[in-house]
Amino acid sequence: MAGVSLYHWEPNANSGKPMLALMEKGVAFTSHYLDLLNFDQHKPEYLALNPQGTIPAMTHGKLVLTESTAIMEYVDEVFPGPRLMPDEPRDRWRIRWWMKFMDQWLAPSFSMIGWNVFVGPAVRSKDPERLKAAIERIPLPERRVAWRKAIYGLFSDDEMKESQRRVAVGIRMLEDALSKREWLASDQYSLADVNGFNLAYALPLSQPKLSNDDLTPNILRWLRAIYARPATKTCWAMGKTAMVKRVAILERPHIGKEPAA
Numbered sequence: 001m002a003g004v005s006l007y008h009w010e011p012n013a014n015s016g017k018p019m020l021a022l023m024e025k026g027v028a029f030t031s032h033y034l035d036l037l038n039f040d041q042h043k044p045e046y047l048a049l050n051p052q053g054t055i056p057a058m059t060h061g062k063l064v065l066t067e068s069t070a071i072m073e074y075v076d077e078v079f080p081g082p083r084l085m086p087d088e089p090r091d092r093w094r095i096r097w098w099m100k101f102m103d104q105w106l107a108p109s110f111s112m113i114g115w116n117v118f119v120g121p122a123v124r125s126k127d128p129e130r131l132k133a134a135i136e137r138i139p140l141p142e143r144r145v146a147w148r149k150a151i152y153g154l155f156s157d158d159e160m161k162e163s164q165r166r167v168a169v170g171i172r173m174l175e176d177a178l179s180k181r182e183w184l185a186s187d188q189y190s191l192a193d194v195n196g197f198n199l200a201y202a203l204p205l206s207q208p209k210l211s212n213d214d215l216t217p218n219i220l221r222w223l224r225a226i227y228a229r230p231a232t233k234t235c236w237a238m239g240k241t242a243m244v245k246r247v248a249i250l251e252r253p254h255i256g257k258e259p260a261a
C-alpha cells in the first residue's frame with residue numbers, strides 16, 4: 001500500500017486531528033514535524049506541497065490532502081481499523097454537524113485566545129526584522145493578519161470578548177450533549193470526539209471557572225475517557241511545547257474551579 005506522510009505541528013487543534021485519527025486506525029505514517037513558532041510552514045519546501053502555508057497536510061502515495069477534518073474522513077474511509085464514522089445516517093449527520101460547528105464557529109475563538117496567550121508571546125522576543133520578514137512571507141492574507149495581531153498584541157478587546165463568549169456558549173453546548181450520551185455525537189467513539197478533544201483537552205486549565213468537575217462533569221468524564229485511550233496517550237506524547245503538555249491536567253482525579261498550577 002502507498003505510504004502516508006503527515007506534515008504537522010503539535011497534537012493540538014488542526015494538526016492533532018489527523019494525527020489522532022491515524023493512530024486510532026493504527027495507520028503507520030512518516031511524521032514531518034513543522035515548528036509553527038519557527039514559521040516552518042511558510043518555507044519554500046513546504047509551500048511546494050501546500051501553497052497556503054497552513055498545517056496539517058498529508059500525502060498518501062502521490063495524493064496531497066489538506067484540510068484537517070476532510071483528511072480525517074479520508075483516513076477513516078481508506079484505511080482498515082476501527083471505524084470512526086458509524087453507519088447510521090442520523091449519527092453521521094450529527095457528527096458532521098458538530099465538526100462543522102467546531103471548525104467554523106468555535107475553533108477560531110479557541111484559536112484567537114491561544115494565539116493571544118501562547119503563540120504571540122512565544123515568538124515576540126525574536127529579532128524584530130526577522131519577524132517582519134517572516135510575516136511578509138505568509139501566503140494567506142488572513143493568516144498574515146492573525147500573525148501580526150498575535151505578535152504585536154493587537155487583538156482588540158471586542159474580538160477577545162466575542163471569543164470568550166463563544167467559548168462559554170460552546171462549553172454549555174458540549175456539556176449538554178455529553179449529558180445525553182457517552183460520546184459527543186453518537187453512541188460510539190467517532191471523528192467528532194477526535195475533533196472535540198483537540199479543541200478542548202486543556203479546557204479545565206484554560207477556562208477553570210467555566211469547565212471543571214463541579215460545573216461540567218460530563219465534559220471532564222469525556223476528556224478523561226479520550227485521554228485514557230492508548231492512541232491519545234501516544235499522540236500527545238509527541239507534543240514538545242508547554243501548551244500541549246497541559247493535557248496532563250486530565251490525570252488529576254478531581255479538578256475544581258482553581259486548579260493548582
Ligand SMILES: N[C@@H](CCC(=O)N[C@@H](CS)C(=O)NCC(=O)O)C(=O)O
Pocket residue numbers: 013014015036041053054055056066067068069138143
Ligand atoms: N482549515 C484548515 C486550517 C489550517 C490552519 O490554519 N492551521 C493552523 C495551525 S492550527 C496554521 O497552519 N497556522 C499557521 C499559520 O497560520 O502560519 C485545517 O483545518 O486544516
